[in-house]
Structure formats: C-alpha cells, structure tokens
Amino acid sequence: MARQQSTGQQSTGRPHAWASRFHGAKINLFYVPALILLIIFLVYPLISGFMISLTSWDGYNPQRLFVGVTNYGTLFRDANFRMTLVNTLIYGVGSTIIQQILGLALALMLNQKIKGRTLMRAIIYLPALVSAVIMGTMYYFIFQYQQGALNTILVALGLDRVVWFQNPHNAVLIIVLVNSFQFVGTSMIIYLAGLQGMDRSVVEAASLDGATGWKMFINITLPMLMPAFTTSVVLNLIGGLKLFDVIKVLTGGGPGYSTNSVSTYISIQYFDNQNAGYAAAMGVVLFLIIALVTTLLNKGLDKLNWQS
Amino acid sequence: MSVSAKNIDRGDIVGARQHRHGRWAIYLFLIIVCLVQLVPFWLAICQSTKPSSDMSSTLVPRLTNIQWSNFTQAVTEGGILRAILNSVIITLGATVLTCVIGAMAAYPLARRPTRGNKFVSSFILALMMIPPLSILVPLYTFLVRIGGVNSYWGPILVLATSNLPLAIFLYTAFIRSIPSSIDEAGMMDGAGPMRIFFTLILPLLKPVTATVVIMTGVGVWNEYALSSYLLTDQSMQTIAPRVASFFAAQSSNLGVGAAAALMAALPIIIAYMFLQRYFIAGMVAGAEK
Numbered sequence: 001m002a003r004q005q006s007t008g009q010q011s012t013g014r015p016h017a018w019a020s021r022f023h024g025a026k027i028n029l030f031y032v033p034a035l036i037l038l039i040i041f042l043v044y045p046l047i048s049g050f051m052i053s054l055t056s057w058d059g060y061n062p063q064r065l066f067v068g069v070t071n072y073g074t075l076f077r078d079a080n081f082r083m084t085l086v087n088t089l090i091y092g093v094g095s096t097i098i099q100q101i102l103g104l105a106l107a108l109m110l111n112q113k114i115k116g117r118t119l120m121r122a123i124i125y126l127p128a129l130v131s132a133v134i135m136g137t138m139y140y141f142i143f144q145y146q147q148g149a150l151n152t153i154l155v156a157l158g159l160d161r162v163v164w165f166q167n168p169h170n171a172v173l174i175i176v177l178v179n180s181f182q183f184v185g186t187s188m189i190i191y192l193a194g195l196q197g198m199d200r201s202v203v204e205a206a207s208l209d210g211a212t213g214w215k216m217f218i219n220i221t222l223p224m225l226m227p228a229f230t231t232s233v234v235l236n237l238i239g240g241l242k243l244f245d246v247i248k249v250l251t252g253g254g255p256g257y258s259t260n261s262v263s264t265y266i267s268i269q270y271f272d273n274q275n276a277g278y279a280a281a282m283g284v285v286l287f288l289i290i291a292l293v294t295t296l297l298n299k300g301l302d303k304l305n306w307q308s
Numbered sequence: 309m310s311v312s313a314k315n316i317d318r319g320d321i322v323g324a325r326q327h328r329h330g331r332w333a334i335y336l337f338l339i340i341v342c343l344v345q346l347v348p349f350w351l352a353i354c355q356s357t358k359p360s361s362d363m364s365s366t367l368v369p370r371l372t373n374i375q376w377s378n379f380t381q382a383v384t385e386g387g388i389l390r391a392i393l394n395s396v397i398i399t400l401g402a403t404v405l406t407c408v409i410g411a412m413a414a415y416p417l418a419r420r421p422t423r424g425n426k427f428v429s430s431f432i433l434a435l436m437m438i439p440p441l442s443i444l445v446p447l448y449t450f451l452v453r454i455g456g457v458n459s460y461w462g463p464i465l466v467l468a469t470s471n472l473p474l475a476i477f478l479y480t481a482f483i484r485s486i487p488s489s490i491d492e493a494g495m496m497d498g499a500g501p502m503r504i505f506f507t508l509i510l511p512l513l514k515p516v517t518a519t520v521v522i523m524t525g526v527g528v529w530n531e532y533a534l535s536s537y538l539l540t541d542q543s544m545q546t547i548a549p550r551v552a553s554f555f556a557a558q559s560s561n562l563g564v565g566a567a568a569a570l571m572a573a574l575p576i577i578i579a580y581m582f583l584q585r586y587f588i589a590g591m592v593a594g595a596e597k
Binding site: 025026027028029030031033034035037038040041042043044045046048049052059102105106109110112114120122123124125126127129130131132133134135137138139141142144147148149152153181185186189190193231232235238241242244245248249262263266267270271276279280283284286287290291294 | 447466
C-alpha cells in the first residue's frame with residue numbers, strides 16, 4: 001500500500017515533496033484517532049454548549065426549553081456577571097504585569113554569574129510546578145484569621161487581627177499576588193531562555209561601540225527579548241483570564257460573588273444554582289473572550305516583533 | 309577581541325565600587341524573593357507538626373514531640389495515599405495516550421503537507437484556545453450520560469484530549485526535522501507506513517517525547533477544575549480535588565490540611581529534584597509553541 005502512487009495532490013513543503021509520492025493518502029488514517037478524541041471531547045462539547053445556552057435547562061430535567069438568546073440578554077444585565085468579567089480582566093492583566101516586571105528582573109539577575117544561582121532559580125520556579133489548589137492551600141496559612149502568619153505578626157506587634165478576605169478589593173488583590181508569585185518562575189524561565197539564546201556577537205559588537213548599562217539594555221537586550229516577551233505575555237494573560245483553582249481555595253468566590261472569575265461563576269451557576277443554560281451561555285462568552293484575546297495578542301505582538 | 313577585553317577590564321575597574329553595591333542589592337533582592345517563594349511551604353510545615361490544641365506561634369515548627377497524628381489523619385480520613393494512587397493511574401493513562409496518539413497524528417501532518425492536512429493542523433492548533441471551564445456544562449452532561457463520571461477512563465480521555473493539540477504541534481515540528489531519507493530507506497526495504505513509523509520514526513522521537521511527557525504529566529497531575537467535577541467520589545479523586553475537599557471539610561483543623569497539602573506536593577517536588585533539567589527544557593519548549 002505504500003507503493004501506491006498518490007496522484008493529483010499538492011505537496012508544497014519542498015523537502016517532503018518526495019515523501020508524498022511514497023506516502024499515499026492512506027497515511028492520513030494515522031491522525032484519525034486524534035481527530036475522533038478531539039471531536040468527541042472538545043468540538044462536540046463546544047457545539048453542544050452553544051445549544052444548551054439557548055435553553056433554560058436546569059441541568060437535570062430531561063426537558064430542555066428553548067428560549068433563544070434570552071440567556072445572553074440576562075447575562076449583560078446581570079451585575080454579578082459584569083463584576084466577574086471585571087475581576088477576570090484584573091486577574092489576567094494584573095498578574096501579567098507583575099509577572100513580566102518581576103520575571104524579567106529575576107531573569108536578568110540570575111543570568112549573571114552569581115553564587116547559588118542554580119538553587120535560587122529552582123526555588124523561584126518551584127511553586128509553579130505544584131498544583132495551584134495545593135499551593136493555594138499553603139498560601140492560605142499566610143492570610144488565615146486565627147493562626148495565619150500575617151495576623152500572628154500583627155498580634156505580636158500589639159495590633160488587632162485583620163480579616164484579610166473581608167474587603168473584596170483586598171481579596172482580589174491577594175488573589176492576583178498569589179497567582180503572580182506562584183507562576184513568576186515560569187516567566188523567569190522563559191526570559192532566561194531568551195537571554196541565553198541571545199546572539200553573542202551582537203552584544204559584543206554593541207559593547208565595542210561603547211554601549212553600556214542602560215543603553216545596552218534598552219537598545220540591545222530588550223529588543224532581542226521580544227520573542228520571549230510575546231511568549232510570556234500570552235501564557236500569563238491566558239492563565240490569568242482562566243483563573244479558577246486559587247479563587248476556589250482562597251475565597252470560594254466570596255464574600256458574596258465579589259471575587260469570582262468567569263470560570264468560577266460558571267461552576268457556581270451550574271452546580272449550585274442549577275442554571276445550566278445560563279452557565280453554558282457564560283461558557284460561550286468565556287471561549288469568545290479567550291479566542292479574541294489570543295488572536296489579537298498574537299497579531300499585535302507579531303507586529304511589534306517585526307518592527308524591532 | 310583584545311580591544312574589547314581591555315574595554316571590559318577598564319569598565320570593571322572604573323565601575324568597581326558601584327558594582328559591589330549593586331551586587332549586594334541584587335543578592336538581597338534575590339534572597340527576599342526566594343524566601344517569599346518558600347514561605348507557604350514553611351508555614352505548612354509549621355502547621356502540620358502541631359495539634360490543633362497547640363496555641364504556640366505558627367511561625368516556627370515544633371522540633372521536639374512532633375505530632376505525626378496530622379499526617380496519619382490525612383491518610384486515614386483524608387485518603388491522601390489513595391488519591392496519590394488515583395493521580396498516578398490517571399496521569400500515566402493520559403500521558404501514554406497523549407504521546408502515542410499525538411505522535412501518530414503528527415506523522416502524516418509532518419510528512420504529507422497537502423492543503424487538506426495543513427487545514428487539519430491549524431484546526432487542531434485552534435482547539436488549544438478552548439478554556440476547560442467554557443465547556444464544563446456540556447462536557448459534564450455528556451460524561452454523566454456515557455457513565456464516565458467517577459471512573460478512571462473518563463478523566464483519562466478528557467485530559468489526554470485537552471493535551472493533544474500541543475503534543476501534536478510539538479511532534480509535528482520535530483518529525484519535520486528528521487530527514488526523509490529515513491522513511492525512504494524503509495520504503496526500499498518494502499516496509500509499509502505502519503512499520504516505518506513504529507520501527508524507524510518512533511524511536512527517534514525520544515527528546516520531544518520527554519517534553520510532551522513532562523508538559524502533559526505535570527498538567528494532568530495538577531489538574532483541578534475539571535477533575536473536581538468529574539471525580540466526586542472520595543475513593544476515585546485525584547490529589548488536587550481531594551486536598552481541596554478535605555481542606556474545606558477540616559477548616560477548623562489547619563494542621564491536618566497542611567499535612568495533606570504537603571504530602572500531595574511531595575511527589576512532584578521529588579520528581580522535579582531529580583529531573584530538573586528536563587522540567588525546565590520541557591516548560592520552555594511547551595511555552596514557545
């Protein structure tokens with residue numbers, strides 16, 4: 001079957017032109033298992049989710065009442081949903097900014113010949129490897145009311161205990177910080193890889209021309225780090241917009257609904273409030289937001305790369 | 309060359325004093341960040357060594373008379389060991405499935421770049437944009453219908469699938485870099501595509517497989533959002549959902565929660581210590597897709 005000539009197909013990839021002569025169309029059977037899995041567990045749910053979003057289904061009743069786009073209308077009048085949308089953006093953008101600044105600074109420092117840098121890199125990256133739920137549980141010991149580290153210090157200083165998650169603004173800020181610190185190692189590693197992949201000859205040529213310190217950093221190092229910047233921003237932003245685990249462990253979305261992200265709000269509407277149709281509509285919106293951000297970001301950052 | 313060396317030498321002498329100050333500041337900053345990263349682990353260790361009746365400071369661990377009861381309680385009541393076993397089974401299953409199906413799918417996509425196959429490639433890549441929670445409702449409904457909730461195969465199939473697009477992308481890029489003359493040699497010997505792939509190509513995929521194994525393995529091991537709904541039965545839960553539900557149930561007893569969290573974190577920390585190089589290489593390769 002391998003010797004079967006495949007006619008009339010186009011082969012554009014130059015080095016493989018011959019291969020397509022040998023490998024007939026039957027070789028495409030190799031990706032059929034993957035496609036079957038992807039269609040059953042990703043594509044079908046995506047379509048089925050859209051269908052459910054057009055009903056007022058509670059998640060259990062065999063009857064699903066078609067209500068058109070009513071759920072989407074409700075969505076944009078739901079003050080809680082607007083709040084979760086704002087929170088989601090804060091989680092995404094806030095974490096991305098902190099992680100870029102801190103991650104790049106750490107990478108620049110740990111790229112120098114410093115004693116113990118291997119150990120320090122490993123320590124900084126460590127929390128990123130542990131499940132966010134388990135890290136969240138441990139971060140909780142910093143903020144817990146009765147025995148938490150911060151309140152223990154406050155009491156020792158003769159001050160009153162603080163309920164750290166009582167104020168929604170504080171709670172959102174704490175979630176951003178926890179998420180940023182847990183995953184700052186990821187940005188650091190990406191920037192370190194970028195720094196190590198830099199063209200030595202360009203750096204040497206620049207230093208021959210008398211570039212030092214800031215000048216070198218702004219004109220040479222930074223532009224050459226643009227690919228790493230793109231990678232890191234896309235990764236952090238999407239991670240932040242999808243934030244779920246840390247919120248569930250630290251605040252459970254509370255007080256009230258005030259710290260929910262779209263992801264956690266979906267799970268609450270589905271499992272706690274039995275609003276499957278409504279939750280599905282939010283799922284569709286979440287998918288559209290992530291798809292839009294990813295596409296725009298990749299396009300925008302590509303342009304930036306091109307210019308530098 | 310000699311000029312630049314001289315320049316650098318002189319620069320060092322001129323900036324020596326400033327340099328030393330800068331170095332101290334850098335060290336201080338790095339040490340503070342490292343401490344911040346270790347604080348949660350430290351606090352968990354402190355909590356886990358104390359019974360809930362112990363009202364001494366939670367910032368220092370007990371060094372004498374350590375209470376192992378928190379750990380035993382986490383195992384007997386929390387079922388942490390069982391959860392670790394469940395995580396091993398589901399992670400192994402999903403990772404093997406992702407590697408085998410991913411590598412197979414990548415072969416025609418790399419070797420037969422027709423217009424149709426290019427479309428298939430970009431279609432698969434686009435699926436990476438679907439956030440797991442956006443399909444929570446339909447996915448959960450579907451798995452309930454086919455009996456995949458509280459089973460091993462349900463989460464294995466779901467989590468393998470969500471890791472497939474990245475795996476296929478990495479395998480495709482790698483197979484493209486393998487010279488086609490290898491396939492050609494196989495053809496000459498009269499081997500079919502199946503034999504060529506499994507006997508000639510597959511053994512060459514070890515480096516990229518290491519990357520895929522680490523990306524998928526760590527991802528599945530740590531997965532919480534979907535697993536916590538697909539696995540609600542305590543005896544079937546993997547560690548992330550198990551620790552979360554146990555911690556919520558034991559909210560008055562922080563020590564037990566801390567012990568459970570530490571035990572759950574340990575396997576991946578040990579793996580990281582031994583395979584650090586691969587973890588970092590895998591992470592970078594996965595990110596720079």
